[in-house]
Amino acid sequence: MAFESLTDKLQNVFRNLRGKGRLTEEDVKLALKEVKMALLEADVSFKVVKQFISAVQERAVGEDVLNGLNPGQMVIKIVNEEMISLMGSETTEIKLQPTNEITVLMMCGLQGAGKTTTAAKIAGKLKLKGRKPLLVACDIYRPAAIDQLQINASKQEVDFFTLGSHADPVDIAKASIEEARKKGNNVVIIDTAGRLQIDDIMMQELVDIKNAVGVHQTLLVVDAMTGQEAVNVASEFNEKVGVDGIILSKMDGDSRGGAALSTKAVTGKPILYVGMGEKLSDLEQFYPDRMASRILGMGDVLSLIDKAVEANAERDAEKDREMAQKMKKGKIDFEMYLESMKAMRNMGGLSSIMGMLPGMGKISDDMLPDEKQLARIEAIVLSMTPEERKNPKLMSPQRKFRIAKGSGNDIADVNRFIKQFEQMQKMMKQMPGLMGDKRGFGKFG
Ligand code: GDP
Structure with a gap:
């Protein structure tokens, strides 16, 4: 699958960052060096990588991160934001004329x-x-292209126009506009000839068609599998013909990510669509x-960070700090366990939260109480004495019996709860960096 290697490498970098409580400038530098290598190996253009890394570094080494609440998270957040801005920030649509006019796309x-x-x-x-497109075959050099377009037009049940392979492409384009007028098509899509390499005659032909029929949007298709080469091609087309939007084809292949990451930054033109397969x-x-x-490869971990920040905004900082310290040592008690479960519930359900965390897929559902069990847990914990809540080791059969009775549960329920608690305790020990630093709990980073 596309980006697999890049994603793996980036995840490694972030995993190492998460393992640290507090980041030094050196940590950030080292991590970014690895990010840089990963991007270069993914065939992102060198210039783009350099700009990207220095943009991230500038933000990451600033006060926000080093004196921030949770530095590891901040780095992930910054890398993500800079990546989005590298790719153009906003989704761009093909610009269409009003429906009563003909939009010409080349x-x-x-x-x-x-x-x-x-x-x-x-x-x-x-x-x-709701548009009525007309597909126009201007690739006269490859007769198969005309047939291919015609077949695809009929599959899509849209109109098709050709003057065969002997007419001049500019004449075909002009005639297609007439045809669109007659048939009431409000979008004309002109398929043009390609060459194996950039070639002046091909470029001139495109410019001629563009000028002859007043093309509204020139759409360039580049093969994502070719990485940086796709970006070079895009630059040349943009310089010589002028491009309004780019479509990255074959993103379903094992593209390394370079084209997706560099195209906008290098050409200044937005990626409109990505081709994800041969089907229409x-x-x-x-x-x-x-x-x-x-x-x-973060799934929705970033939205989780946002949720966690929100959910914990009103929490008592001192209490959080204390809890985080204990959690990092795997020293959680029943009270904390209950609190953590409640906090997770506030963040929108356990399974969804766990699903969002990279590396958390391993946690089986039976380790985590469901929503109904949470109420039971609450009753159990509230039936404990304050000492019992703070010291799980105190749990004896007699105490369990008393707690079961007091909370209106069976002894089996209490045992199950304790088992879940112990599993969670074990998990915390294995993931020392999971629960952030200062205001740690709930800020998975
Ligand atoms: P043209 O010469 O630029 O017109 O290229 P074609 O449209 O003929 O496509 C060349 C080959 O790439 C064909 O076999 C297409 O089926 C295939 N192709 C096009 N787009 C995609 C895509 O997004 N994914 C995959 N896997 N194949 C694609």
């Missing part, structure tokens, strides 16, 4: 990049939006934030 790209396929994919998307439905809108979290 597809371009090297041969084999996925132009013809993507043209048909886009036609399908626009049809779903395999075209996805490009969301920089989703892509960043996919590359980081």
Whole structure:
């Protein structure tokens, strides 16, 4: 799958950061050095990597992190934010004219990049939006391209236009606009010829079509699998023809991530869509934030950080500090266990929280009480004496019996609760860095 290696490497870096209570400037530098290596290996352009790392470093080494509440989290957050901004921050749509006018889109790209396929994919998307697209075959050099476009047009149930392989591409484009007027198509999608390499004649042809029919949006398709080469191609097309938006095809392959991360930064042009397969439905809108979290392999850990910050905003800092210290040593007591379960419930349910944490997949559900059991746990803990709550070792059969009775439970329920508690205790010991530093508890980082 795409990005696997990059994601693995980044996760390693963050795992090491999470293992530390407090980060020094040296820790941050070392971590970023590894991030840098990982990005270079993923074929992100050197210039982009350099800018990215210095942007992260500048923010990470600042006061916010070193004197912040939870430095490990801050680094992840900053890397994520900088990655999003590298990829353009916002989702960009193809700009369309009002429905009563004809929008002319021109597809371009090297041969084999996925132009013809993507043209048909886009036609399908626009049809779903209520537009009436006309697919136009201007690739006269590769007769198979005309057939391919025609077949795809009929699969998508959209109109198709060709003048065969002997007409001039500019004439075909002009005639297609007439055809669109006659047939009432409000989007014309022109598929153009590609070459194996950038070539002046091809570029000139694109410029000619563009000028002849007043193309509104020039859409460039580049093959994500080619990494930095895709970015170079995008730069050249943009310089010579002018590109409005980029589609990264073949993102379903084992692309290393370089193209997705560098294209916007190098060309200044947004990625509109990503191709996720050969089927005509395999075209996805490009969301920089989703892509960043996919590359980081963090699932929704960032939203978890936000939730945790919110849920703990009103918590008593002193108490938190004390709890975090104990948790780091694996010294949790029943009271803390109850508190932690309640805090997790406030954050939106246990399983969803656990699912968001990288490396937490191993925790089986039976280790964690469900929502109903939480009420039971609360009753059990409240039936303990303050000493018992603070010192789990005091638990004797007699005490358990008393607690079971007092909380309206069976002795088996109390035993189950204690077992769950012990499992949690064990888990805490294994993950010393999980629970942040200063205001630690609940700020998984
Ligand atoms: P063109 O020469 O640029 O018009 O490229 P084509 O549209 O003919 O595509 C070249 C090959 O790439 C075809 O076999 C397509 O099925 C394949 N292709 C296009 N887009 C994607 C994609 O997003 N994922 C995968 N896996 N294959 C794609």
